[in-house]
Amino acid sequence: MEKLEAALIKAREMRKAALSSSDTLHERPGARGLTEARKPGRDTADWTDLPEVEITSQRALNYRLTTLLGGKDATPYDMLRSRAIRIMREKGWSRLAVTSPDAGCGKSTVSLNLALSLARQKDLKILLIDLDLRRPSLHRLLDYVPTRSVFDVLRGEAKLEEASARIGTNLIVAMNAEPCKQPAELLQSAQARDALAEIEQRWQPDIMIFDMSPILASDDNVGFLPNVDCALLVAAAESTSMPNIDICEKEIAQLTNVLGIVLNKCRYADDSVGYSYGTYG
Numbered sequence: 001m002e003k004l005e006a007a008l009i010k011a012r013e014m015r016k017a018a019l020s021s022s023d024t025l026h027e028r029p030g031a032r033g034l035t036e037a038r039k040p041g042r043d044t045a046d047w048t049d050l051p052e053v054e055i056t057s058q059r060a061l062n063y064r065l066t067t068l069l070g071g072k073d074a075t076p077y078d079m080l081r082s083r084a085i086r087i088m089r090e091k092g093w094s095r096l097a098v099t100s101p102d103a104g105c106g107k108s109t110v111s112l113n114l115a116l117s118l119a120r121q122k123d124l125k126i127l128l129i130d131l132d133l134r135r136p137s138l139h140r141l142l143d144y145v146p147t148r149s150v151f152d153v154l155r156g157e158a159k160l161e162e163a164s165a166r167i168g169t170n171l172i173v174a175m176n177a178e179p180c181k182q183p184a185e186l187l188q189s190a191q192a193r194d195a196l197a198e199i200e201q202r203w204q205p206d207i208m209i210f211d212m213s214p215i216l217a218s219d220d221n222v223g224f225l226p227n228v229d230c231a232l233l234v235a236a237a238e239s240t241s242m243p244n245i246d247i248c249e250k251e252i253a254q255l256t257n258v259l260g261i262v263l264n265k266c267r268y269a270d271d272s273v274g275y276s277y278g279t280y281g
């Protein structure tokens with residue numbers, strides 16, 4: 001565990017040095033940037049038209065939505081939020097993917113907690129999208145089955161509102177009602193890229209978060225990551241191996257900017273919820 005933390009710190013230092021040099025940055029064509037003022041037009045969608053879901057405290061407890069429980073359990077996410085906002089503002093980024101080497105590291109839990117934490121800043125509009133099209137889970141975390149799925153939206157066969165619900169007035173969660181067939185082809189298609197641009201134009205989120213599938217399980221990330229500005233890598237402290245973290249970090253770095261590594265499920269971490277992380281910058 002200590003070895004893993006030390007290796008992560010070293011990797012973070014190396015990445016930090018690389019990120020501070022502008023020629024290693026990935027620049028996504030059409031990136032909007034977090035600071036660019038929204039310009040609502042006639043076609044801008046009204047977020048309050050979406051159905052609202054409420055997360056009970058029992059549900060927050062059962063699914064480790066610690067951001068909602070408040071107190072010191074929410075602190076690691078609030079720190080992650082603040083660093084993410086700072087770096088994304090500085091670099092002009094607005095799209096963040098959350099991925100991991102293998103399954104079950106906590107991507108969906110981290111994605112939803114981070115989105116909830118960001119949404120506590122009422123001046124920010126957050127759109128969280130379930131892009132783990134093989135094993136979608138955000139609908140289960142929220143106990144909400146949408147009439148259509150995100151993959152229908154990416155194919156141009158449904159509207160975002162048919163796959164989404166809102167939490168409060170500034171967080172939308174777009175979900176899948178079932179797994180998708182051939183997700184890799186869809187995720188790397190021009191159709192999906194255009195659908196995302198249209199969603200961004202119509203809904204005007206400040207930050208889009210994508211809950212992805214694990215890197216080592218499929219090609220889904222390879223095809224999709226060029227559509228985001230940066231990615232967080234979630235590793236499970238006691239099950240993800242250091243070589244796998246290293247391989248995945250390098251793979252992400254070839255496709256987009258690595259925002260940081262979240263070391264999840266740390267039984268012996270200083271805080272009670274079991275997170276430790278390193279963001280660069």
Ligand SMILES: Nc1ncnc2c1ncn2[C@@H]1O[C@H](COP(=O)(O)OP(=O)(O)OP(=O)(O)O)[C@@H](O)[C@H]1O
Pocket residue numbers: 062063064100102103104105106107108109110132135137213214264265266273274275
């Ligand atoms: N910090 C934590 N400590 C202990 N258990 C956790 C922690 N974070 C998440 N979990 C649990 O681990 C399991 C997997 O979490 P989650 O579904 O978020 O992972 P995932 O990476 O999205 O999985 P998948 O690859 O299947 O999509 C869940 O039961 C979740 O409650």
Ligand SMILES: [Mg+2]
Pocket residue numbers: 107108109132135137211
């Ligand atoms: Mg998941």
